[in-house]
Amino acid sequence: MDNANGKSTTLAESEASLADRRVPWYRSLTFVILGSLALIPLWDLAGVFAIMNTRGRTLVSQQSARYITQTGNNVVSKLVQRLREIEGLCRTVAGAAPQMPRNEALYRQVLPRMLDFDGDQDVAGGGVWPEPFAFDASRGRRSFFYGRDRRGQLRYYDDYNLGDGYNREEWYSVVRYSRPGRCFWSRSYVDPFSNQPMVTCTVAMRQAGRFWGAATVDLKLEGLQALLERARRDTGGYAFLTDRNNKFITFPNPELARVSGVDRNGKPAREFMNASEFGRQEGRFAPIAAALHQMNADIMQRAAGKSDFNAAHAAQLIADSNGISSAEAQLIAAIMADPLAVGLGDSSLYTQFRMDDDFLNRSATLVYVFHVPSAYWKLVIAIPESQATAVVSSITSTLIPMMALAVVVGIVLFSLPLHRWLVRPLQRTVSAVRKAGALALDQKYAELGQHRLPVSGGELGELGRVFNEMAARLELAAEQQRQISAMKVEQAALTRELEIARRIQTSLLPPDRSEGPYAFRRVMHVAEHVGGDYFDYLQTEGENGARHWFFIGDVVGHGLEACLTVLMMHTAIHTTLSRSPDLTPGETLIAVNDSIYEGIRALKAWRYATATFLAGDGNGKISIAGLHLDLLIFRAASNHVEVISADGMWLGVEKDISDATGERSFTLDAGDILCLYSDGLTEMMAPDGSLFGEERLIESLSRSAGKSLDQVRDEVLASAATFAGKTVQNDDLTFALIQRT
Numbered sequence: 025m026d027n028a029n030g031k032s033t034t035l036a037e038s039e040a041s042l043a044d045r046r047v048p049w050y051r052s053l054t055f056v057i058l059g060s061l062a063l064i065p066l067w068d069l070a071g072v073f074a075i076m077n078t079r080g081r082t083l084v085s086q087q088s089a090r091y092i093t094q095t096g097n098n099v100v101s102k103l104v105q106r107l108r109e110i111e112g113l114c115r116t117v118a119g120a121a122p123q124m125p126r127n128e129a130l131y132r133q134v135l136p137r138m139l140d141f142d143g144d145q146d147v148a149g150g151g152v153w154p155e156p157f158a159f160d161a162s163r164g165r166r167s168f169f170y171g172r173d174r175r176g177q178l179r180y181y182d183d184y185n186l187g188d189g190y191n192r193e194e195w196y197s198v199v200r201y202s203r204p205g206r207c208f209w210s211r212s213y214v215d216p217f218s219n220q221p222m223v224t225c226t227v228a229m230r231q232a233g234r235f236w237g238a239a240t241v242d243l244k245l246e247g248l249q250a251l252l253e254r255a256r257r258d259t260g261g262y263a264f265l266t267d268r269n270n271k272f273i274t275f276p277n278p279e280l281a282r283v284s285g286v287d288r289n290g291k292p293a294r295e296f297m298n299a300s301e302f303g304r305q306e307g308r309f310a311p312i313a314a315a316l317h318q319m320n321a322d323i324m325q326r327a328a329g330k331s332d333f334n335a336a337h338a339a340q341l342i343a344d345s346n347g348i349s350s351a352e353a354q355l356i357a358a359i360m361a362d363p364l365a366v367g368l369g370d371s372s373l374y375t376q377f378r379m380d381d382d383f384l385n386r387s388a389t390l391v392y393v394f395h396v397p398s399a400y401w402k403l404v405i406a407i408p409e410s411q412a413t414a415v416v417s418s419i420t421s422t423l424i425p426m427m428a429l430a431v432v433v434g435i436v437l438f439s440l441p442l443h444r445w446l447v448r449p450l451q452r453t454v455s456a457v458r459k460a461g462a463l464a465l466d467q468k469y470a471e472l473g474q475h476r477l478p479v480s481g482g483e484l485g486e487l488g489r490v491f492n493e494m495a496a497r498l499e500l501a502a503e504q505q506r507q508i509s510a511m512k513v514e515q516a517a518l519t520r521e522l523e524i525a526r527r528i529q530t531s532l533l534p535p536d537r538s539e540g541p542y543a544f545r546r547v548m549h550v551a552e553h554v555g556g557d558y559f560d561y562l563q564t565e566g567e568n569g570a571r572h573w574f575f576i577g578d579v580v581g582h583g584l585e586a587c588l589t590v591l592m593m594h595t596a597i598h599t600t601l602s603r604s605p606d607l608t609p610g611e612t613l614i615a616v617n618d619s620i621y622e623g624i625r626a627l628k629a630w631r632y633a634t635a636t637f638l639a640g641d642g643n644g645k646i647s648i649a650g651l652h653l654d655l656l657i658f659r660a661a662s663n664h665v666e667v668i669s670a671d672g673m674w675l676g677v678e679k680d681i682s683d684a685t686g687e688r689s690f691t692l693d694a695g696d697i698l699c700l701y702s703d704g705l706t707e708m709m710a711p712d713g714s715l716f717g718e719e720r721l722i723e724s725l726s727r728s729a730g731k732s733l734d735q736v737r738d739e740v741l742a743s744a745a746t747f748a749g750k751t752v753q754n755d756d757l758t759f760a761l762i763q764r765t
Contacts, residue, residue: 087465088411089390092259093373096394096405099255099263100372103248103396103403110225110243111207111398113141114150118205118227118239121152123592123623125599126159131168134595136178139241142527145176146244148215148222152229153190154237165189171242188346197345199228199238201337202360209399211352212245212267214295221245221273221296223399232622249274252403261407262384268359268400269352270316272296276384280306308383315393316402319374320355323400327358334360359400368395374402382406456491532594534561541642542572542692545733546760547741549704556586557702557758558593558633566605570642573601574762576652576700577635577675582756585627592620593633593675609637609649610687617675624676632676636700640692644764649687650675653701654718658728658736660695665722692764697728697736704757708748716747733761 117138124130131152141147151169159166165185170178184190191197195210202208210224222244229236252263252274265273273296275281281302282294297305303313327333337357341348348356368374372394382389385408394403456476463471476492536545546559556579564571575597579586596619600612607615613635624631636652648655651672658665672686692698701721708716724743728736740759 083462088407089376089392090465092390092392092405092407093371095255095258096392096403097372099251100394100396100403102251103265103401104398106243107207107209107225107396107399110147110241111227113138113147114207114225114227114239114241115205117150117152117241118229119588120591121239122229122231122236123626124595125619127599127602128168129602130595130599132180135168136170136180137531139170140178143176145172146247148172148242148244149178150224150239150241151184152237152239153184153196154229155235156189156191158236165191169240192344192346194345194347195224195226195240196238197341197348198356198360199226200235200344201334201340202228204228204230207398208360209268209401211269212271212273212296215244223267223273245273249278255405259405259407260411261389261405263403263405265396266299266316266402266404268320268355270299270313270320270402272299272302273401306383308379308381311377311379312391312404312406315375315377315391316404319393319395319402323363324354324358326363327361330361330363332361333358333363364395364397364400372396372403378409379406382408532591533559537561540572541644541765542574542640542762543733543765544574544760544762545737547737547758549757551582551704551754551756556580556582556590556633557704557756558590558635559700559758559760560594560597562598562601564601564605568606571605572640573597574638574640574700574760575635576638576702576758576760577633578652578702578756578758579633580631585631588627589620589624589631589633589676592623593635596620597637608687609639609647610685612639613637613649613672613675613685613687614682617673617681618679621676621679632674635675636670636672638698644692644694644696645689646692646698647687647689649685651686653703653706656699656701656718656722656725657690657692658697658699658725659693660697660729661693663726663729665725667718667722692762694764696764697725697733698762699725700758700760700762702756702758704753704755705744705759707755708744708753708757709751710747711749711751716744720744720747733763737761 117135120134120138121131124134135152139147139150149169149171151167153167153169156164163185167184167190169181169184171181173179195208198208199206205227207225207227210226212221212223214220215222222242225241225243226238227240229239248265252265255263256276262276264275267273272281275296278296281296283297283301284294299309299313299316303310328335335357337360338350338353341353341356342350364374374393374395376390376392379389379391381387385406388409389406390409392405394405396403476488476495478488533548534546537543540563544561548557548559550557558575558577558579560573560575562573562575564573577590577593579589579593593616596616597612600615600619601607604611604615616635616637634650634652636648636650636655638646638648640646648668649672651670651674654670655668656665657668668690670686671688673681673684675681699721706716706718706721710716720743721740724740725736727739731739737759740761
């Protein structure tokens with residue numbers, strides 16, 4: 025109390041002294057302090073106003089540009105994801121068709137299942153288009169084309185096998201010169217049945233390295249308008265899509281960009297027009313049309329500088345096709361070199377520019393043009409310039425008056441110590457946070473360490489420590505997220521391809537059977553999306569009467585190559601026996617090996633298959649050939665399990681296996697049960713590392729007396745599952761029981 029009184033006295037004395045010296049008011053300490061306190065925030069206010077209307081406006085515009093770029097990249101990413109699904113389907117068809125036997129019934133059985141794509145209604149159709157006389161030496165045109173009818177079902181159409189043929193179509197001529205496995209996307213067109221825009225993916229089919237024809241998948245584009253409508257809502261402008269020729273695929277007001285014409289069947293149609301044509305019709309659209317035209321010119325210029333660009337392709341395309349102009353042929357030849365595969369970095373943004381007046385926004389507009397990889401489409405997003413900078417005016421008109429009021433109140437209420445110990449540290453904190461925020465928006469996380477807050481005592485020091493720790497964690501999390509995103513993209517692409525193969529493989533498995541001389545039950549579990557196990561049943565009618573065929577096999581390895589090998593083996597078996605139903609199992613084994621040998625080599629992955637073929641007549645006599653695993657037979661009369669050792673040669677190892685089929689025979693009496701299985705059953709592993717083995721399987725089968733096939737199957741699987749416990753199994757499992765009725 026005394027100390028406080030002492031200070032008050034000293035202050036009073038100082039004031040009296042100043043009064044005595046008659047210090048002018050404008051030089052008084054109060055005025056200097058208050059004036060200084062006022063000048064600093066007022067200067068700050070002026071600086072904030074100037075920055076917001078200069079640098080702030082620029083930063084906001086840049087941030088808006090980054091947002092528009094991110095939105096465009098997201099749209100392009102979704103488009104590319106959809107296109108790659110269709111390309112994967114088309115590559116699957118192009119890879120399988122040349123390897124299949126030249127059997128029309130087989131093609132018409134297999135192709136619709138593949139093209140249905142699990143009922144995806146956006147897949148409008150597709151087909152296989154062999155070279156003249158390639159499928160049938162007596163026919164110059166033999167295509168297999170399927171399109172969805174009004175009920176969404178795939179129907180076979182023979183129209184393209186009439187008239188001038190299909191090998192001079194635009195989509196067919198190009199892939200003759202494209203890289204193996206690459207999809208060529210056709211120009212957009214309007215489907216005459218649904219009046220919807222569509223586009224076709226075409227992949228070359230090759231056999232022994234030579235061009236054998238083309239495979240196609242038709243994709244509906246009606247869902248793209250909804251995707252672009254979401255982009256419009258997110259950006260406040262509008263968006264549209266064009267194909268490689270700058271023909272509109274979507275448009276904000278479709279009727280403005282449509283023109284009356286006729287389709288390929290001569291019927292009236294409303295087609296989208298070209299961007300250049302619309303630019304001549306609507307002058308304010310001309311800058312966008314010119315930018316799209318210039319982008320194509322740049323693509324051709326970039327392609328000319330690539331080592332794999334072949335200018336002669338343009339002349340070849342004109343000569344090979346009835347519907348490709350000289351200008352389009354030059355553009356296609358450039359796109360075949362894929363000049364934009366590198367050079368755009370992580371973003372698909374190709375160019376951006378400003379227009380003084382836009383025909384839809386009716387004001388100054390910012391235009392962003394994006395490249396859609398593979399298809400070489402263009403995505404255009406246009407937003408009013410005022411939309412990008414409106415936030416600056418809003419912030420300025422709100423912030424400046426409020427800050428001015430706060431400054432006045434602060435000068436009245438606070439003193440110099442408060443300014444020194446609170447305001448100044450807070451200003452440093454705000455500055456650091458602003459810089460860190462700008463770096464985070466620019467994704468420059470590695471530079472956050474250069475803007476750490478100074479750490480002192482008290483709450484502000486604790487705030488500085490927390491901020492510094494958050495900045496360090498943000499930097500680490502950003503790097504981890506980048507690595508995770510890259511891994512997810514790779515995993516998603518692999519999962520899509522494996523899912524396509526899984527759909528095909530599961531459609532080949534025969535259903536359980538209870539009628540006829542042989543009843544059977546089968547079980548198949550795959551360790552991955554697709555596996556290499558194979559089981560099938562086929563009944564044939566020949567000169568020697570009806571026969572019942574069973575096939576068991578295991579392709580080494582898992583994944584897509586193993587699935588394709590199974591598909592080739594399935595196709596070869598059915599084709600061989602449909603042509604020659606009286607072949608013995610050994611002769612069939614030789615024919616199938618000869619059919620798939622080259623196909624396995626074409627996969628460029630070391631693959632072979634263990635296989636046993638069995639054929640039974642109506643009296644229980646079973647002929648077998650091939651080397652898989654031992655056959656186990658539960659003899660109903662004696663209640664014991666007989667083991668028939670495997671013999672022969674694996675499929676796909678040697679071209680000629682005629683001396684190693686191991687053909688022999690045995691008899692199944694009424695009630696006998698034949699067990700076929702893969703090593704995924706006998707090699708099921710227990711928690712201690714031991715294997716289930718053939719002996720435990722025999723023991724389970726030996727208890728089959730008086731039980732139905734379903735009971736025997738369930739008890740064998742339950743025995744194996746109990747043995748394995750919760751141990752994860754890493755191999756495919758196939759198990760079949762065949763009973764003589």
